[in-house]
Amino acid sequence: MSTPxxxxxxxxxxxxxxxxxxxxxxxxxxxxxxxxxxxxxxxIEDTDQKRSSDSASVGFLKDLAxxxxxxxxxxxxxxxxxxxxxxxxxxxxxxxYNRYLAQLVDAGKAYYAFDTTAELDAKRQAAKLAxxxxxxxxxxxxxxxxxxxxxxxxxxxxxxxxxxxxxGPITIxxxxxxxxxxxxxxxxxxxxxxxxxxxxxxxxxxxxxxLMRVTHVLRAQEHFNNTAKHMVLQDALxxxxxxxxxxPLITNPDASKMSKRDKDKVLRKTVIDRKLTAPPxxxxxxxxxxAWLADxxxxxxxxxxxxxxxxxxxxxxxxxxxxxxQSGYLPEVLCNFLAxxxxxxxxxxxxxxxxxxxxxxxxxxxxxxxxxFDRTKLLSFNCDAITGMPREExxxxxxxxxxxxxxxxxxxxxxxQFEQLAxxxxxxxxxxxxxxxxxxxxxxxxxxxxxxxSKNVEKALLGPEPNGLSHLRAVxxxxxxxxxWSAAALEQAITPYAMQHTEGNLGKVAQPLRIAVSGGTVxxxxxxxxxxLGRDSTLNRIRRCIASFTA
RNA sequence: GGCCCCAUCGUCUAGCCCGGUCUAGGACACCUCCCUUUCACGGAGGUAACAGGGGUUCAAAUCCCCUUGGGGUCACCA
Numbered sequence: 001m002s003t004p005x006x007x008x009x010x011x012x013x014x015x016x017x018x019x020x021x022x023x024x025x026x027x028x029x030x031x032x033x034x035x036x037x038x039x040x041x042x043x044i045e046d047t048d049q050k051r052s053s054d055s056a057s058v059g060f061l062k063d064l065a066x067x068x069x070x071x072x073x074x075x076x077x078x079x080x081x082x083x084x085x086x087x088x089x090x091x092x093x094x095x096x097y098n099r100y101l102a103q104l105v106d107a108g109k110a111y112y113a114f115d116t117t118a119e120l121d122a123k124r125q126a127a128k129l130a131x132x133x134x135x136x137x138x139x140x141x142x143x144x145x146x147x148x149x150x151x152x153x154x155x156x157x158x159x160x161x162x163x164x165x166x167x168g169p170i171t172i173x174x175x176x177x178x179x180x181x182x183x184x185x186x187x188x189x190x191x192x193x194x195x196x197x198x199x200x201x202x203x204x205x206x207x208x209x210x211l212m213r214v215t216h217v218l219r220a221q222e223h224f225n226n227t228a229k230h231m232v233l234q235d236a237l238x239x240x241x242x243x244x245x246x247x248p249l250i251t252n253p254d255a256s257k258m259s260k261r262d263k264d265k266v267l268r269k270t271v272i273d274r275k276l277t278a279p280p281x282x283x284x285x286x287x288x289x290x291a292w293l294a295d296x297x298x299x300x301x302x303x304x305x306x307x308x309x310x311x312x313x314x315x316x317x318x319x320x321x322x323x324x325x326q327s328g329y330l331p332e333v334l335c336n337f338l339a340x341x342x343x344x345x346x347x348x349x350x351x352x353x354x355x356x357x358x359x360x361x362x363x364x365x366x367x368x369x370x371x372x373f374d375r376t377k378l379l380s381f382n383c384d385a386i387t388g389m390p391r392e393e394x395x396x397x398x399x400x401x402x403x404x405x406x407x408x409x410x411x412x413x414x415x416x417q418f419e420q421l422a423x424x425x426x427x428x429x430x431x432x433x434x435x436x437x438x439x440x441x442x443x444x445x446x447x448x449x450x451x452x453x454s455k456n457v458e459k460a461l462l463g464p465e466p467n468g469l470s471h472l473r474a475v476x477x478x479x480x481x482x483x484x485w486s487a488a489a490l491e492q493a494i495t496p497y498a499m500q501h502t503e504g505n506l507g508k509v510a511q512p513l514r515i516a517v518s519g520g521t522v523x524x525x526x527x528x529x530x531x532x533l534g535r536d537s538t539l540n541r542i543r544r545c546i547a548s549f550t551a
Numbered sequence: 552g553g554c555c556c557c558a559u560c561g562u563c564u565a566g567c568c569c570g571g572u573c574u575a576g577g578a579c580a581c582c583u584c585c586c587u588u589u590c591a592c593g594g595a596g597g598u599a600a601c602a603g604g605g606g607u608u609c610a611a612a613u614c615c616c617c618u619u620g621g622g623g624u625c626a627c628c629a
Binding site for chain 2: 011012013045046047048050051113115117120124128131132133134135158160172174177178180181182183186188190191193194195196198200201202204205220221222223224225226228246248249251253255337340341342343344346347348349350351364367368369370371372373374376377378379380381383387427428429430434438456460498505506507508509510511513514515518520521522523524525526527
């Protein structure tokens with residue numbers, strides 16, 4: 001079996017959702033490996049027992065697949081995954097870690113430590129008060145007689161294993177950041193096995209990267225300092241050293257860390273601003289609402305948050321890949337835009353696909369500074385991609401989106417109507433989702449349609465004579481007389497009226513019509529709108545509108 | 552606070568490594584005008600940055616130092 005020249009990995013902790021930062025890291029790892037004909041693997045870092053391992057733990061895989069980021073090795077999903085270097089869940093690799101752990105202890109490169117959490121916390125606290133950084137003091141535990149260690153272990157005293165970090169400065173070589181040297185003493189004797197028997201992240205990563213023959217570690221910059229620990233471990237275990245590249249962070253526009261907390265923040269602010277004391281109907285329970293509101297540290301589950309957002313009629317910031325999907329962003333656009341946060345191909349090129357990224361991505365052009373995630377620019381990219389695609393493609397992608405996220409809408413509209421609506425919406429859509437949100441008037445019953453009483457509506461309908469209302473009255477018989485009900489035919493019928501009565505200013509007639517049938521001032525082009533709505537509904541709504549505004 | 556890293560338009564960035572071609576380029580946003588049956592799109596212009604201070608040099612956005620600012624990290628989380 002030939003060893004691939006390049007093996008990268010994406011190694012998240014278990015999660016049901018992939019956030020954009022993770023997606024960007026995965027994308028770069030994928031592009032780097034695939035561009036070199038190498039292997040991209042996925043590993044689940046589930047060594048924290050407190051943090052779950054339920055069935056939702058790999059929900060994020062679907063997000064990767066949706067983005068088009070395929071993995072050669074790792075958990076199996078569809079055609080992705082598999083591989084001969086598993087298991088790819090760290091929780092299933094305990095035997096392996098224990099073997100290497102024993103090796104280090106036997107060699108005197110690691111030792112059992114019996115400090116309690118309380119003791120450690122107290123020392124940290126003291127160090128903080130004294131104004132200096134806390135460093136673990138090995139003098140006690142590292143020198144325990146073997147008999148004592150064995151005895152304490154035998155009596156079941158909780159113990160961790162710590163790595164005996166050699167004294168001396170450590171120089172990290174990084175392909176993005178360059179070289180950095182941590183002074184001696186900066187890295188203390190860190191824990192490599194927890195009291196529950198699980199390895200810590202540091203230990204598992206080092207063992208797995210070696211065994212899974214990872215050659216390039218691309219990860220977020222927050223891991224930079226950890227690299228020193230990993231190097232210490234590699235040396236202690238006699239492992240080779242992969243090449244490192246630490247990627248700049250992606251943050252909110254205000255430079256704060258992007259997290260699902262942001263959704264909570266928006267909801268909390270809304271509730272407080274509106275002085276609400278109870279949750280909206282059909283969202284979350286009063287008890288849950290109270291508990292959440294009372295404690296700033298309580299976070300709503302994603303499902304609860306989106307229910308509440310719907311109830312409050314606020315839009316939650318997109319954080320996770322599936323948020324963007326639900327909002328109607330295209331996966332290829334998200335990949336494109338994500339790649340632009342922290343990397344650029346230069347030469348004023350901004351729009352590209354993943355094939356291009358694969359060919360051109362390199363560590364030298366990765367930016368060193370954190371990037372603020374600009375949703376507005378993403379939206380603009382999405383708009384360009386949508387308006388640039390063939391009409392049929394838009395219609396079919398919008399249909400799939402509707403079926404997944406707007407089942408109610410799809411149920412109340414015929415296939416033919418949908419096709420017409422999607423066609424009419426194509427060039428005015430920035431996302432796949434927009435047409436479903438702005439065209440709800442198509443799917444409601446004629447007799448429940450209500451009219452907005454806004455300034456613009458009144459201006460269009462109730463101005464000085466001849467006003468919109470009188471045009472509606474006049475145009476009603478014209479429409480009634482229409483033999484054929486298509487956009488083209490309707491245009492042929494209405495235009496002459498406008499020529500005669502509004503000096504060719506079609507808007508004077510179109511806008512009242514739009515209001516009459518939609519209830520508001522926004523719709524697809526008027527003749528399309530009428531055609532899609534159909535003869536009966538159109539006439540019905542116009543009559544009701546006249547009555548409503550005449551009364 | 553210790554340690555590490557970073558610093559170009561409001562934002563993402565090009566240029567920096569290998570000083571002169573930079574009067575600093577592009578994109579998003581913003582402003583103005585045009586187009587227009589609403590919304591959106593589109594078209595034409597425009598405003599807008601080398602954090603500050605010292606060096607080095609004939610010449611500095613580019614090299615060096617300091618200051619300031621920002622980020623990361625200091626867990627039996629990953």
